[in-house]
Amino acid sequence: MVVLAEKIRLCYDGLSNERGKQKEDFLVRITFLGGARTVTGSSFLISTSHGNLMVDCGMFQGRRDLVRRNYLEAMYDPRDVDAVVLTHAHIDHSGLIPKLVREGFRGSIWATKATADLCELMLLDSAHIQEMESEWMTKRNLRRGEEPVTPIYTVEDAKRCLGSFSRVYYDEEFEPIPGFRVIYRDAGHIIGSAIVEIWVTEEGTEKKIVFSGDLGVADQPIIRDPSVVTGADYLFIESTYGNRLHRTKEESRDEFREAILETTARGGKVVIPSFAVGRTQEMLYYLGEFAREGVLPDIPIYVDSPMATSATKIVKENPQCFDSETHALLTAGKTPLTPPNLTFTRSTDESIAINRKPGPAVVISASGMCTAGRIKHHLRHNLWRPEASVIFVGYQAEGTLGRLIVGGAERVRILGEDVQVNAKVYTIGGFSAHADRNELIAWASHFRGSAPYCFVVHGEERASLAFRDALERELNFQAYVPRWGESVSVALDGTVESLSITEPGERIALEGSRTEKDLFFIRDRIDRLLEEGAYTDETAFYERVRQIKKLVQDLKGVSVVE
Numbered sequence: 170m171v172v173l174a175e176k177i178r179l180c181y182d183g184l185s186n187e188r189g190k191q192k193e194d195f196l197v198r199i200t201f202l203g204g205a206r207t208v209t210g211s212s213f214l215i216s217t218s219h220g221n222l223m224v225d226c227g228m229f230q231g232r233r234d235l236v237r238r239n240y241l242e243a244m245y246d247p248r249d250v251d252a253v254v255l256t257h258a259h260i261d262h263s264g265l266i267p268k269l270v271r272e273g274f275r276g277s278i279w280a281t282k283a284t285a286d287l288c289e290l291m292l293l294d295s296a297h298i299q300e301m302e303s304e305w306m307t308k309r310n311l312r313r314g315e316e317p318v319t320p321i322y323t324v325e326d327a328k329r330c331l332g333s334f335s336r337v338y339y340d341e342e343f344e345p346i347p348g349f350r351v352i353y354r355d356a357g358h359i360i361g362s363a364i365v366e367i368w369v370t371e372e373g374t375e376k377k378i379v380f381s382g383d384l385g386v387a388d389q390p391i392i393r394d395p396s397v398v399t400g401a402d403y404l405f406i407e408s409t410y411g412n413r414l415h416r417t418k419e420e421s422r423d424e425f426r427e428a429i430l431e432t433t434a435r436g437g438k439v440v441i442p443s444f445a446v447g448r449t450q451e452m453l454y455y456l457g458e459f460a461r462e463g464v465l466p467d468i469p470i471y472v473d474s475p476m477a478t479s480a481t482k483i484v485k486e487n488p489q490c491f492d493s494e495t496h497a498l499l500t501a502g503k504t505p506l507t508p509p510n511l512t513f514t515r516s517t518d519e520s521i522a523i524n525r526k527p528g529p530a531v532v533i534s535a536s537g538m539c540t541a542g543r544i545k546h547h548l549r550h551n552l553w554r555p556e557a558s559v560i561f562v563g564y565q566a567e568g569t570l571g572r573l574i575v576g577g578a579e580r581v582r583i584l585g586e587d588v589q590v591n592a593k594v595y596t597i598g599g600f601s602a603h604a605d606r607n608e609l610i611a612w613a614s615h616f617r618g619s620a621p622y623c624f625v626v627h628g629e630e631r632a633s634l635a636f637r638d639a640l641e642r643e644l645n646f647q648a649y650v651p652r653w654g655e656s657v658s659v660a661l662d663g664t665v666e667s668l669s670i671t672e673p674g675e676r677i678a679l680e681g682s683r684t685e686k687d688l689f690f691i692r693d694r695i696d697r698l699l700e701e702g703a704y705t706d707e708t709a710f711y712e713r714v715r716q717i718k719k720l721v722q723d724l725k726g727v728s729v730v731e
């Protein structure tokens with residue numbers, strides 16, 4: 170056995186010489202590909218000599234100059250990314266995965282099971298939207314004598330990437346790339362959402378990086394509260410509400426109940442524009458709770474959105490994510506996501522029939538900001554009726570129909586018709602799925618013992634800068650607000666310095682060629698073989714050594730030490 174071990178060690182040395190070539194003076198390089206001074210487009214690349222790990226691969230949304238970034242060539246060669254770790258399924262975190270795969274990424278995409286299940290639904294939907302939008306833009310461009318537009322990705326691309334998902338569970342360690350250990354913890358934001366703990370080992374030094382992901386609030390129904398995590402060398406923390414506070418869930422729940430009772434008493438319909446994933450299920454949970462408390466009137470409830478219907482099904486299929494209250498209800502034979510008189514409508518005919526039926530009803534429909542989908546029909550039918558009401562339970566971005574109504578418009582244009590706003594409009598601000606400023610600080614305070622260096626991400630510039638100041642002032646942490654395309658390095662001594670900013674259209678040279686990285690991967694495997702001492706059978710052992718050498722030769726044409 171000594172001879173065998175010696176043989177393989179020579180092989181190993183041959184590879185480690187290769188490795189010596191690219192020894193660098195920094196430990197980890199971090200590149201901010203999105204979610205830097207913006208809420209959307211979350212994507213961060215962590216590079217060590219072991220490889221490149223991408224955390225989130227989100228789409229930019231909202232302002233036109235942001236959306237344009239989705240069409241640009243990636244700042245890196247997608248073939249150099251070795252694995253993706255997703256925090257959760259929202260499109261601003263997962264939406265560019267089909268593009269990454271289309272452009273040559275061949276690694277695994279790691280996600281909690283619920284996140285992977287939701288991604289199947291959401292990425293196909295997003296691809297469908299991309300196809301429709303590019304078709305529309307192409308028509309417009311051709312009329313102007315301009316070039317046609319290719320979609321960012323197609324439904325085919327989205328289908329192809331679904332095969333690369335690896336499903337894991339909370340609190341379970343996994344290794345997406347050798348040299349990177351990862352554990353997901355509950356983030357309490359939407360079902361499957363995770364805080365990510367990452368340990369990277371380089372030059373015999375281990376550093377811990379924590380990503381808050383989108384951090385939820387305590388007492389969110391259905392899912393568990395955000396986990397308390399302690400200890401980090403580097404902390405990536407979101408700052409969506411880094412400069413704002415919101416009302417409590419309890420107050421919002423009461424406002425929601427009162428709005429329903431008032432409208433029902435007037436005999437009107439309650440129209441609720443709601444995001445299909447997360448908010449819709451939360452509303453169903455509260456309606457069920459009102460029914461159990463005996464305060465919900467006996468009226469029909471409709472979920473009129475195919476997407477929301479599918480999302481609700483996925484939530485029900487992932488009970489491992491439920492909190493103890495939801496488990497207790499299930500054990501008691503209750504159906505927490507199915508209030509009485511609930512109907513999920515799939516077909517257009519069923520949708521139209523809702524407004525033909527007189528009398529009060531609750532209609533939950535998408536999209537959440539009233540920009541598309543069946544909600545527009547429900548608004549056209551009900552907005553002019555003084556007995557009806559519209560309850561806004563989510564954020565309404567500028568420029569959307571929802572924002573106009575919330576802002577007090579007397580008349581709005583819907584599906585080519587002017588509609589008078591006579592219905593009562595309720596805006597309930599406290600249903601946010603994001604921690605507010607104080608909750609973020611409270612969560613970050615658990616890291617006090619390790620005094621991490623903080624990267625403040627996922628926020629509008631003003632919110633991120635304000636939150637950076639709060640971290641410095643209140644917790645005495647060093648904090649930095651990175652820019653889009655910026656690369657920073659963590660030196661061997663742990664200090665952080667900015668390396669460069671990649672301009673749009675430029676490409677970041679990721680350290681180490683593909684071949685070299687593959688060599689490291691093989692070296693790592695040899696390491697493991699040696700550690701495991703798995704080969705007592707000589708023939709099998711030599712066979713394995715031959716396989717590995719062949720792999721090395723194929724990759725580089727190098728002659729490995731015999």
Ligand SMILES: [Zn+2]
Pocket residue numbers: 257259358383
């Ligand atoms: Zn999110």
Ligand SMILES: [Zn+2]
Pocket residue numbers: 208211259261262383627
């Ligand atoms: Zn987000």
